[in-house]
Amino acid sequence: MINVALVGTGSIAGTHLEAFARFKDRCRITALVDRSGEKAEKLKERFGLDCAIYSDYEDVLKLDSVDLVSLCTPPSTHANLASAFLLAGKHVLVEKPMAPSLSECDQMLEAAAKGDALLSVVGQNRFYDPIRRVKQVLDAGLAGRIVHAEANSYWWRGRSYYDVEWRGTWESEGGGCVMNHAVHHLDLLLWIRGMPSEVQAVTVNTSHENSQVEDLSIAILKYPDGTLAQVTSSVVHHGEEQRLVFQGERAKVGMPWQLFASTEGDGGFPQRNPDLEAEIQQVAGELAPLQYTGHAGQMDDVLRAIESGSRQVMIDGIEGRKTIELIMAIYESSATGKPVALPLSKDSIFYAQERILREAPRFHSKA
Template identity: 35%
Template sequence: MRKQRIAIVGTGGIAASHARAVTALAERAELVAAVDVDLGRAKEFADKWNIPATYPSLTDLLAADRVDLVHLCTPPNSHVPLAVECLAADVDVYMEKPPTLSLDEFDKLVAAEEKSSAQVACVFQQRFGSGAVRLRQLLDDGVLGRPLVALCNTVWYRDDAYFDVPWRGTFDVEGGGPTMGHGIHQYDLLLSILGPWEKVTALAARQARPTQTEDVSMALLTFENGAVASVVNSLVSARQTSQLRFDCANATVELEHLYGYKNPDWTVTPAPGHEEIADAWSADLPDVPSGHTAQLAAILEAKTAGKPTPVTLAEARNTLELAAAIYASAFTDKPIRRGELAPGTPYAQRMGGPGAPWSA
């Protein structure tokens, strides 16, 4: 089986996670190029990861080298033009979060993908650890019973200096605060478990940080399957943790970690009379941590099989629409239903709509 030729575009901090994932899957993929507008930084990155070629732009890469998959690790405001350029060249894309800065921009990406033979996969790596895979399996098989209540907390800490990077904490370049840039991984995992959301009621606040966006948001969700959930995203929480809890008819399943989980981070508490669920959870459970490596492995398997590369744009849009709806609900002080944010309306054009209340 031919190895997939992979290029990394943008060699800042998150690029190392992508390089590590490709290296871990060396029997199926190889890094062939690094791209950065700062060519010196690209060469330094290439030396570290033994990458043979460097380029100052994606255009130069596509003109000079054959690649099967481009990992986009650039700031969020550059994702769409770079992804569209890859799609025009029929090259698959694995794109960091958040995929786009708005729903309208996302739909432009969908239109570009429809014209291409290539596909875009969005980085939502928390879906791919073995615990999340087992949880979806047991819910699909009816073992856990109907999902009833869920909690999703991404309560992290970022100090004032974190926002010294010019594009952080802005709607126009980063797309938002912790709702877009931090908690999105956890509630994407929540949505991958519970399916399409139906309605959200939210609030957002700027409690402490020097940012144009929120540093805290809280939301109440209802789902098409009848489940209800709360979602908290924070950057002002000294004891950092990421938590998910699913109370189902037959058991409670909980996850607590920080930036990535392994099997021991999950606990299962069967309801009385359903003790067999503990065995169903642990029976032959693979030991696959969440992370870029797990998702990239799934992408490479899908490419080999000729199947859609996970996470597809259709799946990612459900998550991004929730982010937009949280802002819309928080800033307009009213509930928002899925599908309500029509193209061209303020919160489809921009996550923060006309702007946060504190920006006036």
């Protein structure tokens, strides 16, 4: 039985507890950490938990009754909290984004190595069948070489969304829609397409006067093979349509599920290729559905890694860092107005938090 402590009792904490509740024969919640205790008491009652409540995370560090820490606090706290638990030998599952700077990501990775503990970063969208279907088809090579990818992370948030104390500031949230909303789609894009070699981006704030950070961003990614991807990150899009589309040399595949295959007709004009579409559809249909999806899928992955002793998870700290590196490249390009080459070095103005706070644009004052 794996003993779990949940640190942080904001809105995402309920999602974690619901997911862990799917595995009552494999894990149990032994501790909740909440500064005031009020939210923790409500969660304890809501989920019928038999656990202790602590106001200080340091009280949990030495507990033998904690094997895994589920970290649900604001991004600015992730590095120090995760590092403390990892150095104490506790496994850590940290909510996205991993941390608001690469230096903090590296701090967490170092702590995991020193503490010989597992570090996993939440990326629950990898644990959904629709995106796994797209990846399976593309990995099979049926669509041909990917020549263009499109990630639309469209969300809509009203002004009062940023009335929450820690939102809308570089100090506590670490950025805007790129960091905290598009992080999901960027993770999926990197999972399927890999890291680009160059980024050019623009960020703006169009509609949220009580936020320092961006609410709209457009980025162009260039890959070593000369192909491109474009990423739109937004909290100003009505309808909140979100999609990933991959244009291969032979066919287009996307999520929500899209499939269109073309072949060259007279004069080079496109002619639909139903035979290839049928072949792709067959491969997509062969994928066995996941038993657990979303957060529950990721909790299952983490619990299996601990139970087996393998420490091998789908999204470890290195994978989580990749997403932050791409986000920082987007921010650096936007701040400088220049293309940014990847990988980022430690000399990058968006590597360490103190440099980010000095260089990042503040579109408005935080109310």
